[in-house]
Amino acid sequence: MNAWLWAGVLIIAAWAAHWGADKLLLPLKLLRKQWGLTASAGAAFLAIVTASPEVAINITSAARGVSDIGLGNLLGSNIISIPLITTIAYLASRRQFKNNQQHQKHLEENTLALNKRSVIVLSLPYLGIIALVAVLTLPEGWRGLQPVDGWIMLGAYAAFLAHAIIRGRKEGKKVSWDKKDIVLSVAGAATITVGAFFIVKATENIVSALGISQIIGGLFITGTMVTLPEIFKTWSVVKGGEVTAGTTSVIADNAITMSVAFFPLALVNTPVEDFQLYWVNLAFVGLMPLLYSVFVHQSKSQHGFSSWQILVFDTAYILYILTMLFVVLDLF
Template sequence: MTFTHLIPFLAGLLLLYYGAGWLVQGASLLARSLGLAPMVIGLTVVAFGTSAPELVVSMVSAFKGKSMIALGNVVGSNICNIALVLGLTAVFQPVTTSRIVITRDIPLMLGVSAFLMLLSLNSMIGRFEGMLLLGGIIAYTVFNYKVGLRIDRTGAGVTDPAAPDLVAHGQVRKRWVQYLMAAGGIAAVVVGADLLVDAAVGMMTALGVNEKFVGLTVVAFGTSVPELATSVVAAMKKEMDISLGNLVGSNVFNLLSVVGASAMIRPISIPGGFVHSGLVIDYLVMMAISALPWILMRRDLTITRRKGLILFGCYAIYVMFLILKS
């Protein structure tokens, strides 16, 4: 990898990180000013904003015909969110969640993962399958919206994680500034995604590795940087009440909307076939790691530091496996 590829790659990472932050802050403040409930903002605006890098990178990859970067980015990001992000977060501060995440959200994430695997068996995710996945994210969003409204009526709503610090520092700006922040965030994410994909393709060519490897590792880690930074900072501030729920929601968003939108732009083909390409192993790893929080938390609802090290160790072993295989 030369500086020719490294500089645009780092520039793309920075734009993705700051762009996602601007998008979440601007859109959250705008939604608050329009009177939306905090829980609804958290389940819609913030969920979309934190997954915006994965969405745009995969869509740009699909548009440029790099389907394995698009699909590898989703699979790798989901593995990264649970094993690396949740693992490191728990090392800084044990993560405790609610029972509903264990009984409803994680099984739903596993079910969606199994459905995507079923769609991939013929080595092609076409536009019709993309429509099914996009329909799934619409149903998921509507369901969470109704649940959020019901919780808000009981007075037990979850606050918008992007807004409290802004209010505390007097940063609730005029509406035109909120529009500008959201629009600037979208522009930065789009430009950053384009730089990142081009740099990833350049690295792939220079290092002689396939695009699936690049999507599963370098690009997946890059698009998970916002979740990693946000979760670690929240852990250091001991504000971990909705951390796992957000990560699980982000993974569901990735599987449904990111793959769905990418397939709608251009059908995603799997060169060499689903089995022979080795992607079936990556899917199984994603599902196994996605099930780990359920296994580790089903009794005490907590990821301790020791359990966090287990998750982080699983990610390190998986990356080492990819490197050795490549």
């Protein structure tokens, strides 16, 4: 099969993995209502499923001996996701919501309004996770992903989730469970596994056909493809009036990718072979949630993002692409 045919397989596999994740979401949504989790805490909880394709991809890449694809996927998806999702959320929110007069003010002010709690519950702890990854993998004596690092990052995610749930509890509600939905959830889990296998397999063949490294394939092919289906989910959720939930879920997804999806790569001792490429990418991974946190806090009257701040997110991603092309890869 040539690169174009494998690109088609990659697209289908990415959509299949996210379809599976959607089917797994319902049981967790019911548990969220039953346990009385707020939107921000619920986002951290539901991310266990929404980030499952990325976790499955890294498990598959580690098992197949192509952990560089998983490492590229881990970094690349966390760089592109925040600029992409915040831009889509902003565009989707440029409409009237029924029985929401406050949103009219947001439209007039050209803002994407968010609950301030989302920064405390999600983005600041996520920055802590990134800082921990840097401490564990950047120093010369510790460079690379090792088993002990994986266990530490699992512990970090457990703390992240516990913090989100403890700070975001309210009174729970009664929910009913449907057998059909449970069966679909099982089918969803199987689909994620199959989809992840073919995503990794397709990336292997595409990078081989194009003559590029596996980590570059993970950064720009796998990392981008697994993020694209999130566009439609974000668009749908925000258009339905759930602006905070639709916009902040990306932070919770990324926290899982940098911790739980880190684990399988660490177990197989993934080395950092190109240190400059690694630290530059990790720096941009940290820059995105840093901008997110600063911008949400910047306005005293209304927490969220204005149109110029959305533009800064997109400019930061363009800067990343230029840095990779002209500095790291030195292609021009």
